Amino acid sequence: MRPSFYPRLVNGPFDDPGLFISFLFENRAILFDLGDIYSLSARDILKISHVFVSHTHMDHFGGFDRLLRLFLGREKKIHLYGPEDFLKNVEGKLAGYSWNLVENFTNHLVLRATEIHPTGLMTQEYLLHNKFQPVREAVRHPFDKILLKEPALSVSTVILDHRIPCLGFSMKERFHVNIIKENLADLGLDIGPWLKVFKQALFNSQDPDSVFEVRIGKKNILKKKFLLGELTDRIAIITPGQKITYITDVVYNPSNAAKITEFAKDSDQLFIEGTFLEKDRDIARQKYHLTAWQAGVIAARANVKQFTLFHFSPRHTGLEHILRKEAEQAASETRYQ
Numbered sequence: 001m002r003p004s005f006y007p008r009l010v011n012g013p014f015d016d017p018g019l020f021i022s023f024l025f026e027n028r029a030i031l032f033d034l035g036d037i038y039s040l041s042a043r044d045i046l047k048i049s050h051v052f053v054s055h056t057h058m059d060h061f062g063g064f065d066r067l068l069r070l071f072l073g074r075e076k077k078i079h080l081y082g083p084e085d086f087l088k089n090v091e092g093k094l095a096g097y098s099w100n101l102v103e104n105f106t107n108h109l110v111l112r113a114t115e116i117h118p119t120g121l122m123t124q125e126y127l128l129h130n131k132f133q134p135v136r137e138a139v140r141h142p143f144d145k146i147l148l149k150e151p152a153l154s155v156s157t158v159i160l161d162h163r164i165p166c167l168g169f170s171m172k173e174r175f176h177v178n179i180i181k182e183n184l185a186d187l188g189l190d191i192g193p194w195l196k197v198f199k200q201a202l203f204n205s206q207d208p209d210s211v212f213e214v215r216i217g218k219k220n221i222l223k224k225k226f227l228l229g230e231l232t233d234r235i236a237i238i239t240p241g242q243k244i245t246y247i248t249d250v251v252y253n254p255s256n257a258a259k260i261t262e263f264a265k266d267s268d269q270l271f272i273e274g275t276f277l278e279k280d281r282d283i284a285r286q287k288y289h290l291t292a293w294q295a296g297v298i299a300a301r302a303n304v305k306q307f308t309l310f311h312f313s314p315r316h317t318g319l320e321h322i323l324r325k326e327a328e329q330a331a332s333e334t335r336y337q
Contacts, residue, residue: 004152004173007244007269011039013312013320016059017248019271020044021171025196030155032169032246032271037063045070050148052155053082054248055166056089064093068111072128075107079114081147081157083165086115087124087138099131116167118159119143151203153241158263160256162249162288168263173241177202183235189224192216198236201228208232245304248273248311251288257298264302272299273311274327277319289313292323296330307331 003024010018016035022044023029029047031037033054037045045067054060061082071078080090090113109128114121121141126132148155151174158168177199184191194214201212208229216223232238245264250256250273264270274292276284284291290298292309299307309327312320 003242004176005171005242005244007271009271009308009310010037011035013310013323014314014317016062017054017273017311018060018063019244019246021244022047025193030171033060033248034063034067035059035061037066042070046074048078050079050155051081052147052157052167052169053080053086054168054246055083055162055164056086057249060249061089064090068093071109073105073107074109077110077112079112079148081114081116081167083116083159083167087113087122090124090126091134094126094132099128102128102131105129114147116143116147116157116159116165121147151200156263158259160247160250160259161253162251166249168245168247168250168260170243170245170263170267172243174203175241176239178237178239180235180237187224187234189214189235190216198231202232202236202238242269243267244269244271246271247298249288250290251285252290252294257294257301260298261301264298264304267302267304268306270299270302270304270307271310272307274309274323275311275313277316277323278326278330280313280315292327293330296327296332297334299327300331300334 005021005023007019007021010020017033018035018037019032020040021030027047028049029044030050031048032052034051105128111126114123120143122138123141124138125135127135145156146154147157153171153173155169155171160166160168179195194216206228210228212226212228212231214223215221243266245267247260272295273290274295275289276291278291278293281291295309309324312323316323
């Protein structure tokens with residue numbers, strides 16, 4: 001069964017953190033963290049619709065300029081999310097350039113940035129044609145942990161401690177629609193763009209007794225009609241959706257550990273930093289990072305199906321296999337306690 005989302009780390013484990021998640025059959029992706037993104041192709045970057053920034057240390061936010069550079073002159077709205085002071089930092093980035101020739105651009109580029117606080121959200125829009133000056137006072141919204149909610153998925157956040165507020169992110173698919181290819185053939189149907197329309201009807205909770213039309217080709221030719229519920233029974237298996245969680249730059253303390261464990265609970269994939277070896281636990285505490293052992297403990301307590309370590313300290317160059325082995329051992333011992 002093919003997943004709907006394909007997450008991959010942007011860089012190697014010793015380089016800037018970042019998780020690129022592409023959408024199956026869609027020209028779309030989202031990004032967790034915005035460090036160095038030169039390893040991503042321009043084609044992939046242009047797919048990005050939403051960027052979720054854990055915090056604005058340079059290795060998590062330095063790729064902002066690359067992102068903006070590629071989107072200039074394109075018809076696009078980019079949604080950005082970050083922790084306390086995020087709007088100020090976005091505005092600082094934008095203020096670093098001269099925008100006196102923006103009238104030469106015919107397309108409209110909009111940056112919609114949201115700053116997350118424990119008590120609420122603050123959203124501001126920056127328009128290229130307005131030289132990226134704020135269009136109005138920031139709009140305030142209540143904070144319910146959900147940053148993005150669509151029919152098929154949601155992205156939530158948790159505020160963690162890195163000596164400054166640092167955000168963890170989790171993307172959850174509502175449910176997964178698995179298409180039975182053999183049954184398509186029995187109905188005289190082929191795989192095609194109409195399946196995206198079919199899945200969208202399910203995510204929109206369309207009436208099962210409503211008529212669903214299968215249309216094909218650029219001319220949108222009607223091929224067959226079905227009752228949506230009957231077609232679903234014939235060609236689809238509905239299973240729980242994927243959950244992908246991303247955690248980086250956090251100190252191991254009781255509050256963080258409890259928050260992360262609950263937040264990442266039952267994730268299909270957990271991407272979690274394991275910056276130091278356990279023998280360097282004191283250094284990890286001073287620098288507000290996790291050890292590989294601590295990451296493994298959290299992964300086991302959260303009952304994740306799979307976890308991937310990243311964001312290794314340069315002091316452990318050449319020792320990545322030891323970091324991963326330590327995390328796996330910690331997870332194994334924790335599961336059997």
